[in-house]
Amino acid sequence: MSMNMRDMEQLFKKMGGVAKYRAPNSGAKALVLLSGGMDSAVTLYFAKTLGWDVAHALTFNYGQSHTKETEAAAEIAELADVPLTVLNIASITSVLTRGESALTDHSIDIPETAEAPTQIPPTYVPLRNPLLLTLAGQFAFREDIKGIFIGANAVDYSGYPDCRPEFMHAFDVMINLAVADTGKSFYVVAPIIDITKGEIVKLGQSLNVPWDLTWSCYRGGEEPCGECASCELRAKGFAEAGVKDTALPIKDDPLNIVSTEKAPQTTPTLSSADADPNKEDVDID
Numbered sequence: 453m454s455m456n457m458r459d460m461e462q463l464f465k466k467m468g469g470v471a472k473y474r475a476p477n478s479g480a481k482a483l484v485l486l487s488g489g490m491d492s493a494v495t496l497y498f499a500k501t502l503g504w505d506v507a508h509a510l511t512f513n514y515g516q517s518h519t520k521e522t523e524a525a526a527e528i529a530e531l532a533d534v535p536l537t538v539l540n541i542a543s544i545t546s547v548l549t550r551g552e553s554a555l556t557d558h559s560i561d562i563p564e565t566a567e568a569p570t571q572i573p574p575t576y577v578p579l580r581n582p583l584l585l586t587l588a589g590q591f592a593f594r595e596d597i598k599g600i601f602i603g604a605n606a607v608d609y610s611g612y613p614d615c616r617p618e619f620m621h622a623f624d625v626m627i628n629l630a631v632a633d634t635g636k637s638f639y640v641v642a643p644i645i646d647i648t649k650g651e652i653v654k655l656g657q658s659l660n661v662p663w664d665l666t667w668s669c670y671r672g673g674e675e676p677c678g679e680c681a682s683c684e685l686r687a688k689g690f691a692e693a694g695v696k697d698t699a700l701p702i703k704d705d706p707l708n709i710v711s712t713e714k715a716p717q718t719t720p721t722l723s724s725a726d727a728d729p730n731k732e733d734v735d736i737d
């Protein structure tokens with residue numbers, strides 16, 4: 453199942469129009485923070501259709517308990533033909549966030565439900581996004597990259613404060629102040645911040661995002677655990693979109709689509725992954 457043009461128009465309207473995500477000029481370079489999860493993969497594929505020259509992807513090892521995410525990021529970047537740099541900041545974050553996050557302090561339990569958290573969940577890594585975006589900014593400064601894309605989402609996510617639009621706007625202002633008078637400036641772009649997980653899946657499906665390469669599970673097992681908050685949110689998104697999650701083992705496919713129809717290999721309505729990034733084929737503003 454994929455999105456028809458009408459669905460797409462509605463989604464872009466909800467996103468405040470596509471114009472604000474576009475490259476400011478042809479050939480403008482962008483980097484994408486690529487965690488290996490579905491949101492950052494969709495963000496990478498989306499950036500490619502918006503006139504940006506996606507020149508680089510950055511993945512951070514900040515002390516996660518497993519390497520599945522960084523392995524996934526490497527595979528996604530390779531398929532998308534985008535050079536990837538993995539930055540290892542685990543020695544810093546493991547000290548500075550000790551006792552504060554279930555993702556970096558493995559003595560803290562990973563929560564098993566994604567049900568509307570009433571408080572900031574234990575998987576929150578304090579100030580992770582400002583840290584990663586600042587490092588991305590340093591990289592972008594050196595490489596003459598203007599666009600810094602991040603797949604943060606504030607709707608169907610765990611309620612991390614540094615994934616909210618207010619933070620992204622403030623960071624965009626802050627990072628530009630931090631490089632004022634150097635001749636450099638940046639666009640901090642979080643295109644999927646305001647849409648639901650189901651809408652992210654629909655968007656990604658239309659862009660032919662390789663779901664099977666993405667990794668969302670907080671745990672580092674052979675296969676996604678299907679029980680952690682991240683797995684739950686992901687399943688909810690695919691169910692809402694009516695799309696089969698090709699990262700799941702067939703037995704766990706909640707929609708049981710695999711046995712009745714071929715894996716959705718739809719004609720992208722936006723652009724194919726390897727289309728000319730300068731081609732203007734998203735014309736909904």
Ligand SMILES: [Zn+2]
Pocket residue numbers: 668669670671676677678679680681682683
């Ligand atoms: Zn999981």
